[in-house]
Amino acid sequence: MNSSRHPDFRILAGLGALAFITLLIGGAFAGLIAEGAGNLSGAYAAFDSYLLRVARFTLWQAMVSTVLSVVPALFVARALSRHPQFPGRGLILHLFAVPLALPAIVVALGVLALYGRAGYFAGIMSAVSGDEWPGIYGLSGILVAHVFFNLPLATRLFLETLNTIPADQWRLASQLGMGARSAFRLIEWPALRAGLPGTAGLVFMLCITSFTIVLTLGGGPRATTLEVAIYQSLRFDFDPARAVVLTLLQIMLTMAVISVLMRLGADTAGDTGLSVAPRRFGAAGIGETMLNGALILTALLFVAGPMLATIIAGLDADLARLAGEASVQKAALTSIVLALLSASLSVVLATALVMARRVFAMRRGNGRKTLAEQATDTGAGFVLVIPPIVVGAGWFMALRHFTDVLAMAPAMVVTVNAVMAMPFAIRAIRPAYDAASERYERLCAQLGLTGWNRIRLLDWPVLCRPLSTAFAFAMALSLGDLGVIALFGSDSVQTLPYLLLARMGSYRTADAAGLALVLGLLCLALILLAGRLGKETPR
């Protein structure tokens, strides 16, 4: 369709969204550069052994986390695919989807409630070792939490890969009498190996930008990553020059990882959908069945443990008193209002970009993509490269010259979280919008159905469900986030995760556990809702 001579408000909307995102991220970079240029000697001085140690630890923990998540996941996924009739298999797979939905701070508390100094495990461990159980802080805590997040994720991704193996190959394998070992070597491993770099890269990326886990479980300068060091240099030491250097280092690191990932063809937005397709083929022998059963059970216990600990510790807390506390009520209200605003903004930005991309694509026909189309298309996904802490840090440094930084907390939380959730929102909205446009574009042009009329009569009815999916997802993401609010939070502006962190810091563990349970359930409910809305096709 060629009607490029006629203006289209959708292009304006898309350009507006692009301008907004550019301003948000560009502003952060401007803040960083101005700060660094204003204090070059300070920036040079920041290159010290501490910086080197932090950078090394960031890479080290991400690498170990990735290996510990991905390698066991290979075998758990294989075990699950070998036993399509494993009791509770569907339930296990659903359970494995939960960690992705849980806020990191909730997971951190769950891990502490189970393996911490005063955790449920401490009694057993002290009895076994004879010594007092020191609890898992530092590297071990970080690793456990990262594996809790990423082992189930990697397992699901690998299982999806294994499900793509054609049934014919399995029939052939059983006809040829292939044993488990040769089937793995000749059929499963080649498929897994193809998916391995992408999955490992995704996990590495998630671990290298992990903030909350390291902040809450790292416990001290020995186990600090770049992101946590940025936060500390701004909130505690107030050393902006160091923050600039740390931030630039973090950006370079993530860019390097992303460029490798892109080369490997990984999908950085992750995937939450999984078709559970039980497929029967040559049954596993008794020995293999026992081994696989033990493997699945171990993974299940590992994943379910912190979740159960969160629930039990949460129920142990005095929930009634907590609910009556003014500070809790205020934080809950703040969280919900900010999350609603953030989700709304995210959905509006995503829709504007989706619309503009479609118009650009239609005008282009079969020609080459223009820069503007690229920006609304793949460009939008690149915001994931920039960690929220980095954007927050940039604005923190820029804004402090003009205003009370902490007063800007609501605006920063809303905008940064909105932009971070946007790639996921685009993913939910775009297929539905493009399909509707494919069907109705000429009809709309003929009837003069444009602008607000088109939104009211066509786009809204058609996009209602995907928009709700995107909204619920963005809201969950924003509710559980402890990135920007850690930088900008104060006694006057507190969200639930921020309050949780504060209660942890003042050793009111029971309070924190109660809050974690509520926050975790809230986010889980939203994610489940998003999944349900996204799955059912309208009519």
Next chain:
Amino acid sequence: MNQPRQPGSAVELRDVSFDYEETRMRFDLRIEAGAITTIMGPSGSGKSTLLNLIAGFETPQSGRVLIGTEDMTDMPPSARPVSMVFQENNLFAHLTVAQNVGLGRSPALRLSESDRLAVTEALTRTGLAGKEGRLPRELSGGERQRVALARALVRNRPVLLLDEPFASLGPALREDMVDLVAALHAEHGMTVVFVTHQPEDARRIAGNMVFLDNGTIAATGNTAEFFGKDGPPAFRNYIGLEANAAPTRDVARKRT
């Protein structure tokens, strides 16, 4: 119909050129005001492109498109005095029959009393009385195209373009629909441009004929003469009337 009869306008394509991928199209054509003109031709010969150029869904690379006496080349589709019925997707699936027709009167769907009356009349005229509240999925394929015709009626534009609207209907139903178009034309006198693959449709609706081949106008004239012994050989060849008919050239894929 309680509205002034809008007489048909002539449609003229002056030296219009339009290239799409490897297909080059050149159209120089005048379509008679208030008549029915059937467009036929092999797949890929440019029938749909011709209608899209008139309706404004495509913009020519050079040349002008005139409707009546006015130059329409740079007008957006909604500003042209044209209604078009497509082969499919004429209706919004989530809107009722009455709403889909009402959109022809107001893109904001804010309808006055007289608009509502016109919608009801048009639905009665097209045999859809009593189905105002249905959704498109509750209608048959033929009924859906009747709704599209009803909307064209309430829009009351001087030119009606029909892009193979009955292609997916069975023969008996197609005859009914062609008769309905002929009757509406007799009542309203708009210019009708009818693209079809079916020689029977063309014969039934009579009027003028434009035969396209390979992106150009191969022949024009009276439909009855086209089907007579002295019809253009290329056309007779295409519909298989020529004794020593060459193998059909209808192999190119249709661009939709």
